[in-house]
Amino acid sequence: MSPETSPAPSEEREKAYRKLYTSKLLRETMTLHILSTKTASQEGRLVWVTSGFPVEIPVAFNTVAAYPEQYGAIVGSEKCGPLLCGFAEELGFSQELCSYARSSIGSVQQPEQSPLTGLPKPQALLACNNICGTVLPWYEAVSEMTGAPVYLVDTPPLEGEQPPHHLAYVKSNLNGLIEFMSQTFNHEYDEKQLLQVAKLSNDAVNLWTKALEACKNKPSPLNCADRFISMAPIVSLRGTQQAINFYETFFAEVEERVKQGIGAIREERVRLLWDNIPPWFTIYDFFNTLAKQGVVFPADSYTHAWSAAIPRGEIIESIAKVYSNVYLNKGLSAKIDKMCSLIKDYDLDGFVLFSVRSCKRYSIGQMVTKEEITRRTGVPGVIIEGDMVDSQQYNEAQAKTRIEALIEMIV
């Protein structure tokens, strides 16, 4: 028996869920990353990027990327979302705006009251609107506060296949990014370097995807919280050797669990799909409470967003293709297709759609989605409401009642 699957400590035996041993490595990896962002900021080579940004390009320019959305997740899990959002609201930002944006702006305004004293000061702000339209005004607002320039990779929403003029437009934006990075960081573009980064990115994405796909097994080796926490390196270290190092160990643990028939939870009775960002402020409580009832989430629509590798071909065109075709950029029908195929491929009994008030692009349309998925797959679903960072917008009792009703329908 390998150390990864050695018997759990006695205090763990009673718990309904199993902790990943890789979580220690995850903490170390992310701590090193946070330290590297601080150093990079001091050295004048830190960029803030959105989660769907083609980060391979800034990494090839020897800059380090920090992710305000990931920072939002930290803010949420530290349960200080309302405090930081409040700082932004004091500046005049409406409470109706995205809580990732508000908490990020709040942390820039009051770093000393923010977890990790906020993200280090950026030298550039890189946004790609393939995930939502909020990222540009959010980064423009941060730019007004920090003085860092904004570069937008504009990927207009697609309907169906990507037409040539769309691809040409996105390519032009990426070429503009290269020019922007060269000028801002006084660093020459090196295509060989970009190809190398893209390869590292793909290697990490492939390992991550294999870990996700391992959840087709019964019992599922990973639950939702495992994936949401373990996705940190695929978001923020994509294109680096550190990400590969982490996911090699992570996937080995997942594989071992599959081989041993060890599930993420002790007794798997109901398999559900999760849709959207999680409520970070209660992520463990939420999923572990359900684990006690035998509910596992072998798949979700969110963490699968990082499972597309850069295809072969001319590198800029390949990057343009993969980052334009993020399913959030492809309309409701693409999202429904994706979720239906997850339900089928992972043999799921039902689904939970988290209606996140902050995230209009992800959430508006979920009522149609719910009906359509049930019509196409025959499995029931439920919508719960709340927010990913701002716990004031979340009603725990209401969410639990709805999910319990769903479980009753299934069991």
Place this chain on the structure above:
Amino acid sequence: MSDTLSYDTLVAERHQYLQPLIAAEDHIIGYIYPHTPLELFFAHQLIPTLLWAEPKIPGAYEASLQTFCCAYSRNLFSQRAKNQLTNLTAIVFPGGTCDSLQNLGDVWQARFPEDTLLRLTYPVAQDEAALTYLTEELQNLSNYIEVTLGHKFSVEKYNEAVALIAEFRAATQFITAARLIKPECLSYTKYTKLIRQFLTVPGPQALQLIEQTAIEVQSELRQEQLIPSVEALRYGLLQNTFDDLTIPLSKQGPRIMVIGGMIDPEGIAVLFENAKTSADIESVEIVMDLLSFTYRTVFTSSPSLQGNPFQELAQSILSAPAEPTQEGLPNRLQFLRHVFDQFKIDGLIICEQSFCDPDQFEVPDMLKLAEKKKIFTVRLPLDPEFSDQARIEGRLQSFLETLTARR
């Protein structure tokens, strides 16, 4: 004290404007986003009409849209669910402008598959690549209309439409510039009504009303030898080069400016007039707004008749000023700085439509700028139905009273 104006009455008037078209069984296409290429639809023998929020519509969106979807989207959806948009041949939805409208189109298609929906997706950038992209999108939209509705692109109709919209813009630009110099030459209420009437039924009749008003304004200002200043200002606003002009502004009391997005300017005029009446203050006037359906529409450059029509239309759309759905907050703040300085703005009304991301994100920076310039501000949280009319008017009344007292 005069009677209180009602927003409902204005909306009822818009139904009247549309009646002749409906009676003649014209093909009407509804649009939502301000920078919709009206000329393109005319070229396909479709009459574009700007849709509006119905104040009395019962909510019928709850089974399809969440409450955090923008209020304008929810109202339009409710109208459709209650079968109140039955006279439309098609609706054109914008893509890439905001997440609510983007997803609204998808939900609409799923709920009302019998409707003909057209989508025009806009780039956020404004460079050469964006121009090429938008040109192709417009060409594709034109092809789609031909295939779906069977309406061919007519060069003759296109040319007529370009002339019509250009004349509307020229006359309205003149009035806008004239009001900035001498706001008492035309009330904001009348100004917004003229524009709204044209956008509801863009045609020679509505244009004639605007041109007639422009002639009357011109005649009044000519006596004061203000025409060269008005023309210089109009040109300066179009080119965004008005910051070094010497503008002879009228001395009349507090000068108010309105900023916001897809808020109904006629509705704002009603609220403002009622607040003025309640406060019993006559001298105060809205001298300018930067709303989507007035300034941002009117000061968009018209397409040239030379060259490829789709490219010219794309160029026109990308020239829209102060548009927060496009990139460039620093430019918009610089523009606003010049506006505050040049037009001696005393008070600023900031309209925030419920759950409208593009506009709500800019408010704090605008507030900061106004504070720096010692401009008195009020924020109005609004829904497109102006359902909380009395409370908002009370807020405006306090604003006007305090502003006047301070002055």
